[in-house]
Amino acid sequence: xxxxxxxxxxxEVMDGILPKKSRKIYxxxxxxxxxxxxxxxxxxxxxxxxxxFFAEKSKTLSSSTLWAHYSMxxxxxxxKRNIDVSKFYKLSAFLKRKxxxxxPKKSENQIDKFLLEAPDKDFLMIKVALIxxxxxxxxxxxxxxxxxxxxxxxxHALLVxxxxxxxNVDRNFIINNSNKNGIxxxxxxxxxxxxxKPETTHSRFFVRYEKSQCTVQAIxxxxxxxxxxxxxxxxxxxxxxxxxxxxxxxxxxxLLADSGASIxxxxxxxxxxxxxxxxxxxxxxxxxxxxxxDSIFGLGVGNSTESAxxxxxxxxxxxxxxxxxxxxxxxxxxxxIDGANRLLNIVNCSNVxxxxxxxxxxxxx
Numbered sequence: 001x002x003x004x005x006x007x008x009x010x011x012e013v014m015d016g017i018l019p020k021k022s023r024k025i026y027x028x029x030x031x032x033x034x035x036x037x038x039x040x041x042x043x044x045x046x047x048x049x050x051x052x053f054f055a056e057k058s059k060t061l062s063s064s065t066l067w068a069h070y071s072m073x074x075x076x077x078x079x080k081r082n083i084d085v086s087k088f089y090k091l092s093a094f095l096k097r098k099x100x101x102x103x104p105k106k107s108e109n110q111i112d113k114f115l116l117e118a119p120d121k122d123f124l125m126i127k128v129a130l131i132x133x134x135x136x137x138x139x140x141x142x143x144x145x146x147x148x149x150x151x152x153x154x155x156h157a158l159l160v161x162x163x164x165x166x167x168n169v170d171r172n173f174i175i176n177n178s179n180k181n182g183i184x185x186x187x188x189x190x191x192x193x194x195x196x197k198p199e200t201t202h203s204r205f206f207v208r209y210e211k212s213q214c215t216v217q218a219i220x221x222x223x224x225x226x227x228x229x230x231x232x233x234x235x236x237x238x239x240x241x242x243x244x245x246x247x248x249x250x251x252x253x254x255l256l257a258d259s260g261a262s263i264x265x266x267x268x269x270x271x272x273x274x275x276x277x278x279x280x281x282x283x284x285x286x287x288x289x290x291x292x293x294d295s296i297f298g299l300g301v302g303n304s305t306e307s308a309x310x311x312x313x314x315x316x317x318x319x320x321x322x323x324x325x326x327x328x329x330x331x332x333x334x335x336x337i338d339g340a341n342r343l344l345n346i347v348n349c350s351n352v353x354x355x356x357x358x359x360x361x362x363x364x365x
Contacts, residue, residue: 017079022166029069030076045081047088054094062242063099070095110235111251115183118234120191125209125219128192129227131185133248134255136160136173137270140224140245146205151193158186162271169271 018026033053042049050073058066074085085091111134115127129143136142142162152159158175165171175185195214196207204218225245232240253270263275 018075026072026076029072030080033073033076045077045083047091050085050088050091051094054091058098063095064246066095066098110231110237112183114231114235115185115188120188121212123234124188124192124195124212125206125214126227126230128189129206129224130231130248131175131189132160133227134252135175135185136162136171137249137252137256138162139166139249140227141166141221143206143224144204144219144221147203148196148205149203151205153190153193158189165271167271167273169273171268171271173269 036053037043037045037049054066054070057069061069070085070091077083077085111130114123114130118127120127132138132146133143142165145164146160146162150161150163152161156176159172160175161170161172163170175189192209192214195209197214197216200207200216202216202218206219206224208215208217208219228243228245228247229240232243237243249270253266256266256269261269266272267275
């Protein structure tokens with residue numbers, strides 16, 4: 001194989017490393033860095049150059065955005081110049097320091113207020129985007145790509161299919177016909193869907209909404225990134241510009257984690273392949289922290305709660321058997337069922353969710 005053929009083959013393989021769906025974003029980030037270097041007449045890229053580059057960016061960008069840019073630039077420099085940025089420990093230490101004290105914005109406590117108080121004539125489309133975004137943990141791009149065929153009205157609920165996701169995991173979710181706090185979520189969505197003009201030629205679900213009417217124009221993807229900010233502005237929340245397009249996804253995961261959902265449920269809901277993100281939401285959930293506090297102060301024992309959850313992952317067999325009260329080095333939970341003592345032995349565990357349902361109506365318990 002000639003050298004130029006080998007170079008072409010290597011280039012083709014390396015280009016395949018870039019994610020197809022966000023390739024342009026990666027290339028744009030790399031171009032921004034190259035232009036920055038040219039303006040300062042910097043020919044060689046080293047750790048000091050990147051430190052100065054990100055130090056300047058940190059003056060206007062949030063910690064999460066800095067890490068996103070770092071990830072993209074790390075990949076591009078590896079592909080384009082064979083530079084391993086992961087070995088630049090001073091740079092990663094700088095970014096970690098910038099992350100200290102950073103708190104991502106969530107809007108779970110304000111959802112009901114906005115849906116109840118914001119006038120439909122101005123905010124109907126935004127309300128529907130909020131409902132879809134939180135119900136399905138949707139990214140802005142996923143909302144932008146939704147089509148009318150992805151939404152099915154099943155009378156009692158709306159079934160929404162999310163396709164072509166960032167991590168190639170298709171999923172679906174339900175919007176229930178509930179009437180929480182006087183808000184009928186399905187009727188809000190149906191009101192918007194009924195205003196779609198028959199002459200609309202494209203299949204995008206979300207179309208522009210002005211003066212109580214839908215237009216035929218599809219909503220651009222950048223608009224979805226600004227919707228949480230508009231909600232925050234209406235509610236007069238401080239630092240409204242910090243509410244980004246990812247707020248709906250974070251809020252959805254946080255609400256689900258607070259409800260006591262397991263890691264597997266969270267992974268399926270958000271379409272995450274890795275458990276690390278889901279574990280983070282569970283560990284930071286208020287419900288989990290309350291369980292920990294109850295355990296520390298001895299409030300968890302004997303509590304007649306309907307559900308008790310232990311956040312552990314089992315690496316070996318779990319068995320239940322009749323036995324007398326004995327001690328063991330293993331984790332043992334003793335329950336009284338139908339007058340008999342049953343021991344639940346959990347051996348060598350870490351990261352499993354155990355749900356215990358207690359029927360308080362049974363007089364024998």
